[in-house]
Amino acid sequence: MDLKCEHQAKLSQNHLLTKTSYFASYSLLSSSEFPDETTASEGWMTLQCTWNKARHIFELPHGDVSCVLNVHPVSGDERSPAFILHKELLKLQGLTCGLQTGEIVWSPQEADHSLTDQLTLMIQGLQERGLRKKTENQQVPLDSTDFDSCLEAAVLGKRESLDFTDHLWTLLSGCSSFEELKMALAFIFKQLNSKEMRPLIFRKNSTTLGKFIRQLHHEDLETPSLEGMKPLEMLVEIGVEKLRRDYTSIFVGLELATQEQLQPFLQSSGNIVLALPELQKLQNVLEVIVLSKTFLQLPRQTLSSYTREALKFYSTIPSVDPNHIFHFPVQISSVHQLLERLPVLEWRVSLKSQDKHYHVQTICQIATKPPFDHCLAYKPTGHEFSNYVTKINCIQDTVRKT
Incomplete structure (x- = not known):
């Protein structure tokens, strides 16, 4: 007054x-x-x-x-539930930069066993229990009454449908040197050529290693060259493939976006270096969604609308703008x-x-x-x-x- x-x-x-x-x-x-x-x-x-x-x-x-x-x-906020995926993306970014500059900061070896021993244990484990017979189109089980659990499982990297290169990325991304990576890949190709292992590879896996494993079922092939930067290229390929499938599993599996809406971010015209900015865009969209869900508990329909709007924005720019602010409408009844x-x-x-x-x-x-x-x-x-x-x-x- x-x-x-x-x-x-x-x-x-x-x-x-x-x-x-x-x-x-x-x-x-x-x-x-x-x-x-x-x-x-x-x-x-x-x-x-x-x-x-x-x-x-x-x-x-x-x-x-x-x-x-x-x-x-x-991307990289340690308070975010999606931080675990950011760490994988950051590791992939370092390897991709190495393809362009020839310089890589390798992680020190922390495991008690050598990488070859770890690969042997992984292969034996996969052969004993078998990879789950799922097609790559099957996503995170969707329970409309427990969306929180589905989202938590998705962003924590608990995707159920994994193929051989997905498991391989987990081990090889922790290599402590280029020579160790080269020796590990040589060991993998030796095991594959022995015909004693037939790992599961998704039909749409377009990596050099994935194509080799699929064709090996039908004919004897010449082992891909490991000269020059080829080992690093193979590692980056399987990392890109794994993260693409992770983001697809989250957005499509939780009904936040369709495969068609994600497609522009999953193509790089065969250039794996160009794939990195697109993956960074998907990570930022995921950051928006997990923050909105964590702090506002917004319903799935609203989060889906935010996802589509963010994807539409990122489809118009070449790379992530670190200063961009998203503005979304929200009902007062949801936040009063x-x-x-x-x-x-x-x-x-x-x-x-x-x-x-x-x-x-x-x-x-x-x-x-x-x-x-x-x-x-x-x-x-x-x-x-x-x-x-x-x-x-x-x-x-x-x-x-x-």
Whole structure:
């Protein structure tokens, strides 16, 4: 009421009806160390609400409310449930860069057994229990009543349908040197040529190793060359193939997107180096989805809509823009109870009136961040946060054009 009295004091009693609008921004996810700030390695989420009726400062939105969810995904945020897939993507990125520069930082060997011994144990294990007889089109079992469990299983790398190269990527991506990788692949081809093992390979597996194994069932073939950078190319191929199938399993298996919508991100015209930016786009889309589900518990239909919109955006750009912010509509009914527990980043009221030729507007904003960069932050002793109050009064004379 004080704000309204201050606003109306600039008008005569004959002024037209005052229009009010309210805006509030709430923090869903911010920096873990500094609640008012974010770091380059951490994503953030805010919820912005606009409505027309309120009686008190900081009053929660109600009535006819328009809500927008702002998401800034960062691949590599350790708080994200999708961090495990980012680690695989990061490892693949390092190997791919090695194809272009010839320089690779290899991981030190941490296992007690040599890589050859580990490969032997893996092959024996697969032969004993057998790979599950599933086609590559079968996805994560979908239980409409337990979407959370399905999503958790998907992003934690628990895909059930794995072929031989998927298992091989897990071991070979941990090689400690180029020579060790070359020796491991030579060992694999020796085992394959002995005809003692016939591992399962998906029909659409287009890697050099996958094609060799499929054709070996029907004829004797010459072992692919391991000269030059060929071993590294083979490793990158199976890594790209594995991650493509991981993302497909998540998005298609959980009914977040269709195979057709994902197809532009799964093609690279035979150039495995070009596949990396497309996989990074899918990782960022996944970051958006897991954050929206984790902090807002949005239904599958809403997450599917967000997925399609994010995929549409990424299909128009060559690579991921680290500064891009997604804006998604959200129903107030889905977040109203959550608003009571969220910290308010900004609360603003705008009053607009007209008195003959005069247009008067008053804006009052209360925010946790200063309105201008040159304002110095001041936090009194004993107070965790400070609020900055900003008032703006604007009077426009339509006759005098002032």
